[in-house]
Amino acid sequence: MNWSIGKSPTRKDSLEKVTGAAKYTADFIGAQMLHVKLAVSSHAHAKLKKIDTAKAKQVPGVHAIILGPASPLTGDEVKDRPIMASDTVRYYGEPIAAVVADHPFQAKKAAELIEVTYEPLPVINSPKEALQPGATLLHKDLATYEKIPHVYPEANTNIANRTKIRKGNISQGWDESDITIEENFSFSPSDHTAMETRCTIVEIKPDGVVHITSSTQAPYKIKKQFAEIFGLEEGKVVVHAPFVGGGYGGKVATQLEFIAYLASVAVGGKPVKLLYTREEDMVSAPVRIGLDASIKLGATKEGKLTAAEITYLIDSGAYSDKGSMLTKAAAATCTGPYNIENVSCDALCVYTNHPYVTAYRGFSHSEILFVFERAMDILAKKLKMDPLVLREKNVFLPGMTTPTQTVLNHSTVGNLPNCIDKLKDLMNWDEGMVVRVADNKLRVKGISCSWKTSTISGASSGVVLLFNPDGSVNVLSGIVEIGMGTKTILAQLLAERLKMDINKIHVQMEVDTKVIPEHYKTAASRGTLLAGRALLKAADDAVSQLKHIASHVLTCSPDDLEVGYEKVYVRDEPETFVQVKDICYGYEFPNGNSIGGQVIGRGNYTLRHLTNLDYETGAGKSGPEWTVGAQGVEIEFDTTDYTYKLLNAYSVIDIGKVLHYKAAMGQVMGAMSMGLNHASAETFQFTQDAIISSPRLRTYGTFRYGDHPQYHVHFFETPHLDGPYGARGVGENGLIGMPAALANSLSIAAGVELTKLPLTPESIWRAKEGDEEK
């Protein structure tokens, strides 16, 4: 019987969040705080001939105007991005200048009076265009940019990174195949659209200590980058991450923090706040990747996959940020959850004149699965085979080898055949995929399978447990509460380990990098694994300290003691005990002698045994474990006008031990909604000059109440032995199969192979009419 895990205790942030008391970055307000507003580019690619700030300076209340310095350059893997554009703008909306003023309206007014003279340059509007011979080079200095090892920019091209997968013998794979299919897929970049637009406050204190408060998923990365880029001591950079209003990957990037630092420097270190408008948050801040892909699959007539040859061209936009790592993840995951002996894949991170990209929930997986799972349906159709049967014949099982040549085992991969069986059940698969419900109405099912790991080698986390005199415990972890509830789950894990009331466990919500142990980043569905393991180690440390003190009080060996129920007791004589509250600050004997002191538990955890991928073959261990799932969608499709309704959406996911049922359900349903939203509506619309028309919520197509389908979610619990109590990552899995499942259902419904996103009635009509250029 579990004490706490598997149940659904109330979230620790509940009362703050339903009363408006929860503070997000923009909610920190001070009378002395100055405000920053940006002037941004109206061109996607141009030389900056002149920036005239004379009129802007005249605006009352203006303190300073900052232009982009040519150096230092910034970037996570390749340093290719100036803090603001200095001599060239490379995307529409790129920051050019920042104004600091007393009030936001003054800063805004001045920013609009900055006159920029541009000399337009040729625009690259897709990865394919970027790779054409003679294409304009967006980064002439690519070869000389600073970079980390294991990222491979190609000089004199627009390629910021390439990851290759070479598994088996591809020509043998084609020889063994009876049937092949080939298809091309593409979609444009889109946006994270967290409800909280990005915001930061920077202040430099008289002692030189830089305080950064930010809506970030990666406070410790900001600390490192500030030290590195501005030449500061790490101990003098303090990052505060209060509640964050949604991230979905978009807030792992550091951008506005650098600008705000320059702004604070310009006004003598005074606190400055930079709050992005919705339009800036969508376009100026980093976005989600676009993709051009081509795929060829070979199979025997029995449906055994024998070969896959794939090219993924990732639209990284103007700079690489996380683009090079998204490329690596795309290559490592390139075949979806299927065992294919012969694989050749090239994933390229390609510069274009689009907004630059960063992580997005799923980290390439949903994008790659859209391509691969659509190809699987096309293959099934050609084989005249049930698409789920084709998948069953090829799924990854323990003992098989991933595209990066890692051998899977019963712990590192979940049970996909179980998921597929359950999906059939839930979807009433035997009924058939198409049911005519009226003359012009079809009810149609589509499915996909998925897998996900996290290519984050070196990621680690630390946890400190501080006991209070009443025996309650404060949990300090560098996880940022961005919505997924991990801090509540940490409390649950501790309650389970110490068999204590979860209400006596207090989690520190705000992260302060000066006093809270580091957690890598709140990303990649790894909060529970990293921080959970660190917490269990810290709990063990506290337990051993408690036993040590108790052993003196109870005059026995610590080996004979157990900790639980807020007591330390003798294992085979539980009525002999001492209360935790009586020893967690040390113990005073009746004669006045004292021993011990405050119990402080410490723990850390680092992902083990991950390796870099070999440049020639991609061989290497890319991630800690693979969460698998089978997903489906049922739609009602109108054959006359190609409109459709989302009726039902299904997710069967093997998430290992379910730690918090309602939180897991919330993660999965929310992610499903996000996947369906992306697939059905979300995209940036680019003009041929790569200008983005109407970046605002009203026209972007964000789901609202009532757009949601009925959700059907089922979990399997194959344990990941490294995970706390056997849990796997779950934050992204609900999303990643959804675009493919929706596209598969619509392809069947419309009778045409759909290869582009988003799937609007108009885009289906264009595909159906065979004229994509209409």
Place this chain on the structure above:
Amino acid sequence: MDENAITLSINGRDTTCFVRNAATLLYILREKLGLTGAKPGCLNGDCGACTIDVDGEPMKSCLMLAVEGEGKKITTIEGMKQTTIQSQFIEKFAFQCGYCTPGFIMNCHALIQKHPDATDDMIKNWMESNICRCTGYKEIEDAVKTALRQANQNTDG
């Protein structure tokens, strides 16, 4: 910078403050009065994160000037204490990041007060004015429908 004194009735108390004529009510609530529960999300009425209650109607405070608030009864999330809809949001896990939550709660609360017998269509019409990007809306649906049911029972009883 010209500012004029206005008096606003907020959460049952009259407050006098100096405002520019062009300042939105959202800006004044947050920057002058420290009531940061109403959130900026778009500043043009698209997202509903800044929803407050004005004379019993849900109102996006980014679409209203502060000077328009004079003489009206304004309730913000800070004025909501232990309401059914708040406990239902907790019970049903109807929030994750929590940024849209105050706006949703204010909108739901006004709906429950005005239309305790709201139909599914009416609920949809009302809720469509707010965006939540974390949940799949199912939890919010459960919270608002349960709160409506409870309001109905109270009315009947």
